[in-house]
Amino acid sequence: MPKQNLNMKLWESVCKTDPNHTKKVDQRGGFTAIDAHYQVQMATQAFGPIGHGWGYECQYQFEQGTVICLLTFWYIRKEEKTEPVRCEFGPIAGCATFNGKRLDTDAPKKSMTDALTKALSHLGFNADVFLGKFDDNKYVEERAQEVAKQQVANSIPQEEIDEYNRILNEGGGFELVEFLKKYYIPEKSSYNDEVIEVFLSACEKGN
Numbered sequence: 138m139p140k141q142n143l144n145m146k147l148w149e150s151v152c153k154t155d156p157n158h159t160k161k162v163d164q165r166g167g168f169t170a171i172d173a174h175y176q177v178q179m180a181t182q183a184f185g186p187i188g189h190g191w192g193y194e195c196q197y198q199f200e201q202g203t204v205i206c207l208l209t210f211w212y213i214r215k216e217e218k219t220e221p222v223r224c225e226f227g228p229i230a231g232c233a234t235f236n237g238k239r240l241d242t243d244a245p246k247k248s249m250t251d252a253l254t255k256a257l258s259h260l261g262f263n264a265d266v267f268l269g270k271f272d273d274n275k276y277v278e279e280r281a282q283e284v285a286k287q288q289v290a291n292s293i294p295q296e297e298i299d300e301y302n303r304i305l306n307e308g309g310g311f312e313l314v315e316f317l318k319k320y321y322i323p324e325k326s327s328y329n330d331e332v333i334e335v336f337l338s339a340c341e342k343g344n
Contacts, residue, residue, distance in 0.1 A: 148261030
């Protein structure tokens, strides 16, 4: 098994996007937009609560109907056997235009969101979108299937997976049949394939 590149560890852990949190925008030739709060959730999963494991500081400039957000991003990098390190970069610029001559109270927020999305992209967050993979319908469909399988995996208690592996290791065929009955779908006259796949995957990983 190839050794993981530690420089890419964070990137590879956050680069894939859940299609359920994206939408197509028919502007500037068309592009995929990512839900901003979903990105905050991803950052929280990676670093911890905002203000503790990560955060940002903003300065604003207002020029000719445009608001510019200069965002400095920081996060706490934690690696095994090393002390946590505070990492910081920026400023990253985000911008938004005011709505004609009217005061647009959302313009500063839009510019901040633009800057935050750019900052997170520099760390690898949602890289598949920025690399253009979401232009490929097949890739989006595969990601949707991966997310669905992960949701199934997350719904199964670890105790169930441990019990499945115990039965397999002890060779209890009858006990295995009894165990899997709860995952049998009478309407389909078959077992829940997604659940079985989760069990098999966990077994292969040695969980």
